[in-house]
Structures are given as structure tokens and as C-alpha cells.
Amino acid sequence: MLIERTEKDIILFTINRPEVRNAIDYDVMKELEKTIETIQQDPNIKAFVITGSGKDAFCSGGDLSIFHKLYTEEEAFKMLSRMGGILYKLLTLKCPTVALINGYAIGGGCELATACDYRIARNGVKVGFVQGKLAITTGWGGGTMLVEKLLHHQAYRMLFSANTYSALEAKEIGFIHEILSDEKWMYEGMTFTEKMIDNCSASVLSAYKEIAITKWKNFNVLERMLEEVSKCSSLWAKEEHHAAVKAFIEKSK
Template sequence: MSFQNIIINKEAAISIVTINRPESLNALNAQTIEELSQAFSEIEADENCRVAILTGSGEKSFVAGADIKEFQDFNSGEAENLAKTGQDKLFNKIENLNKPVIAAVNGFALGGGLELAMSCHIRYASDNAKLGLPEVTLGLIPGYGGTQRLPKLVGKGLANELIFSAKMISGERAKEIGLANEVFPLEELMPECMKLATQISRNSPLAITKAIAAVNLSDTEKGFEKEIKSFGELFEMKDKQEGVLAFLEKRKPQF
């Protein structure tokens, strides 16, 4: 599929997805959500890809939010459908992808942009990053999973503070509260993401897929059950055989 609003580059086993709407600070519109959905479907099916990095073009913005012009005249039914479609097509898809997605937050990550970053498995931010959920200033609430994912990452109290106040926080503050894993100077952000992605790509893709599914259930009653079952299933898979054999032979595994 050819894309108008995103760019995909591949380096070894890593796919880099760049949202390319710099004129609108990479705001999410319906077409961009559709293209990202298709891109991640392709990444999921690509056996040669083991890790994905998601970022925004330019040096100012990861994603500055949703494209408000598209939905300003919606009624309640249309708005509900917008939120459900976006969550199903993109945000939940990324969270449940069979391989890790690293968000390289290079600037503004506001509203739907922060929700997009939160749907990724890992978040690295630049030192010029500004993160926030400003929806209540529009008389709305986050609709792409923000009220659900933010409390899991930072706790209910901090999530309430950020959502109710609509304040923007820095990358450093995001790291302090657990919203960002690490913060780097802007010029070091992508190299550091690549370094992490490369390290991840050397590990068992089968085990990582199982780990993603188990971690995603960590706040539910089914989490322990999922971990136990996945642990057992991996004993019948090729990666466990290679990993254990490599350990015993004192060599690096070849997954």
C-alpha cells in the first residue's frame, strides 16, 4: 500500500514508521489513522521485522493531537463511532501487536498524540517533549484510551491531575512519573531508540510475543494464568530449544 501521510523505513529487523504531516504538527486525521493501521498490519505480518519505532517528522512534534476540524460538527453517535473505530483500528492494535513498538516522542505529544504514545510498549522522549491531555479545555475527555492507559502508567491520582488540569509536562517530568522510560537530547533520541530496538531484536521473537500478551493482562485476574500458560507453551517451541542449547554451549542464540 502506498502512503501519503506516513513514511516507513526498514533497517535490518527494525521498521521505522514516521507520521509525516509537518504542516499540521503531525496531527491525527482519519486518513493518517487508516494508514497507520495498515502499516502496523503489515509490520505484524512481516516475519523479517522484529521491532517497530513510531515517531513524527520534524523536530517539533510527535503528534500534536487529533485533527479537530474533522469532527467539530459530529453528533454523539458519530463521536462514539470515531472513538471506537480509532481504538479498534489503531490504538488497541498497537498495544496488542505481536512485536514491540517503541514511541520516539520528539516534541509535542498532546491529546491523541499522547494516547498514541501510551499505546506503544515503550516510550523514549526528547528533552524538548511536551506531553498532555488537553481535551477538557474543549469540553471533551480523551477518547482514544487516555483515561484507561494513563492511570495504569502513572497511577490514578497523577492521571486525574493531568486529565483534569489539561497541563503539559516536560519529558523529564514524564520520566519521573513513569510516563516516559528515558529522556534524551533530541539528536540522540532516534539513535537511542535504534540501540534499544537492536537489542530487543536479538532476543526470541516467540518469547517476546508471549510476553507482550502476558504483560497486557497484568492488571487483570487473568494475568497470572496467561503467564503460566505461555511459559508452558514456550517449552514446545523452537526458540526455547535454541536458547537453552546456546546457553549450555556458551554461545549467543540465533533466533
């Protein structure tokens, strides 16, 4: 992972695993959680931006080469609940958060993006909650967060279809908020973030963020995310899921 603090007190977190389309493994989990905790303890940080290295992928979800080894419901729940907990911490982080989607955001990559306040994407990217094609639901609490953030019918359109959407289609649905140029996406993404927070102090930004955090706590979002994790864990253990993952891995070789 590449972690940088800018002059504007923005933390830029780059998932640096381009060889596996920036898939999440246990090391990414550890560094993401560590970074979130550092931000919570620093009163001067004004924003948190997450992106992926290169232009091919923002995040392709969980690393199937590692997580496919999890076979039982209990094994799956241990991994899924850990990442779900990290995404809840990201959701309720005290400062504004931005998913700078530089490339494909698929499956768990969309769940990671959903946890952020803003989702801005390079022109030409594809996004999609494709978990249904692997005979499981969203497993990190992404479905719960999506229903909170999008109109009901638009959220379920993305979840039920298990399809990928272009950046423009995703913006029409409400999942993507801004589309960036192909070549200057990083500059435009960071400029967008800087302009958004420039006139407010870190304490003011935190106070505004608390409005949403209080709502999510009152709406029992954490408990609902854990219920979602539990249901996914049950589906994970079924042969239908293992067969679908095996076929996907074979097709990808």
C-alpha cells in the first residue's frame, strides 16, 4: 500500500496490488484499518481518499486466490465480519471520505467505494456488485450501505442485476457522483477533494460528518451489516458458491 499525507492534510491511500487488480487480502485489511485508526486520532486530518494503483482497477474485491480457501460458514464469517467491521469504521470516519475510482470496481471493490461519502470515477471505468454471479450476496455490508445511500429501487437494481455499469450509467443511478477525464483523473480527483474541504476546518468537517454518523447509529447500520455478513457466510458455505468460484478462477487463467 502507498500512503501519503498531502499539504492540505488529506490522506491518500493507494491499494498497490496491480498484479491481482488491486484485490483485497489480509495485508490490505490490516493497513486500511491501521490508517483509519490513525486518522481518527489525528485532529488535523481533513479528508481521506482511497484509490488503486494504475488505471486498470480500483479494487476487484476480495482476493479469490486466498479467500477461496475458506470453505465453511465459520471460516467465511471470520473474514467477512472483519472486513465488514473495517468498512463500518470507514463509513463512520470523522472526516469526509472519497473513493477515487481509477479503474474497475467489482464486487467487494464496490462495497469499499460505497463506504465512502463520495465516489468519483475516471471516464471509462466499470463498476458492479457482481456477487450474485458467484451465488452469494454482498459480504462486507455493502448492500446495507448501498440501500442507505441510494434510492431504494436504484440500489436494488445494482444488487439484483449483478451487472457492471459504465461510469455514466452509474452516475445516472446515483452511485457515481462525478466523472473525471481519462488522463487527468488523479489531478482532478484530488482537486475536487481539496475544493470541497478548503473553506472548513477539520473540526467543522468532523461536526458535519457526525450528523450522518448519528443517523447511521440510530438506524442500527452496524447490526444490519453484521446480519448481511451472516447471511453471506451461510451462502458462502454452499456448493453452488464454491463451484461458481472454481469456474471463475479457471476461466481467468
